[in-house]
Amino acid sequence: MLSAAALGLCLVAAEAGAETDTSDLVSKDFFRVCADPANMPFSNQQEDGFENRIAQLFADKMGRPVQYTWFPQAVGFxxxxxxxxxxxxVIGFAQGHELVLNTNHYYTSAYAIVVPQGSEIADVDHLGxxxxxxxxxxxTAGSPPATHMARYGLIGDARGYKLMVDRRSESPAEQMLADLQAGEIEAAVLWGPLAGYYARETGAEVVVTPLLKEDGAPRLFYRITMGVRQGELSWKRELNSLIRRNQDEIDAILTEYGVPLVDEFGRAE
Structure with a gap:
């Protein structure tokens, strides 16, 4: 559900200093992307997601066609x-995951609270x-905001939604927004890209506020990178160069999809 290759799995390990460069395994004929076939707004098989758009941008810059390998972003992805x-x-991967070598981050976003316009709590900007x-x-059950909610005594009244699902058959983020519109919940706490996108898609009259003021761990903002195989140092550098040279176009795509963007230290831009 969270994407950025399942955000809740991240935050461990870092690149080793003296790895053997294995970038010769990278295709020279295609821009080969690992992606979820049903995980909007990130990616889908119709290539409607913002990660699809960024993949196409990079492929165009490199003069190679995009070639996808589709697999649900769950255990074993x-x-x-x-x-x-x-x-x-992998076009979206949270910084710090030991399963991949991370590129430089190309956006930072945060969990957000979504509240109906006109609500008494429409201006709430922290869970405390x-x-x-x-x-x-x-x-979302098991997500970082749930830890803060437990600390503040909010979990007892909360409604939990699944973290890891096959988005081909379930969409907890959409269900959460539908429940908010129906008045079954009073606010929704979601990963920012999901919150911003589905608020726009549903046309709901809501306020989406990034949660940037929480004290203590875990943090609620994450730097999102691309992920390559460990050891592919030259490939990582090539992608870093593409990110740096095309950051304005990347930002425009993210903004189009309603992604709440914050700076790399989790402060409002």
Whole structure:
């Protein structure tokens, strides 16, 4: 559900300093992308997602056609795609995951709270706001905001939604927004790209506010990179160069999809 190759799996390890460069495994004929076939707004098989758009942008710059390997972003995603050489890059991967070698980040976003316009809590910007006490909040079970909600005593009244699902058959983020519109929950706490996109898609009259003021761990903002195989140092550098030279176009795509962008330190831009 979270994408950025399942955000909740990240935050461990870093690149080793003296790896052997294995970038010769990367295709010279195609821009080969590992992607989820049904995970909007990130990617889908119709290539409607913003990661699809960024992949096409890079492929155009490199003069290669895009070639996809489709697999749901769940347990085994990297092992059954990137790791065995079926594809060469995951377009969205949270910084710090040991399963891949991360490029430089190309955007930073944060979890957000989504509240109906005109609500008494429409201006809430942190989960510690006392006005949230006793209210029914939707939250992705096991996600970082749930830890903060537990700390503030909000979990007992919360409604939980699944973290890892096959998006071909379930869409918890869409369900959360539908429940918000129906009045079954009073606010939705979602990963920012999901919050921004589905708020726009549903046409709901809501306020989407990034959660940038929480104290203590875990942090609620994440730097999103591209992921390549460990050891592919030259390939990583090539992608870093593409990110640097095309950042304005990347930002425009992300903005078009409603992604809440913050700076690399989790501050509003």
């Amino acid at each position: 990297v092992r059954r795609t990137l790791a065995i050489g079926k594809c060469d890059v 706001d006392p006005r949230l006490q006793g209210r029914v909040l939707g939250v």
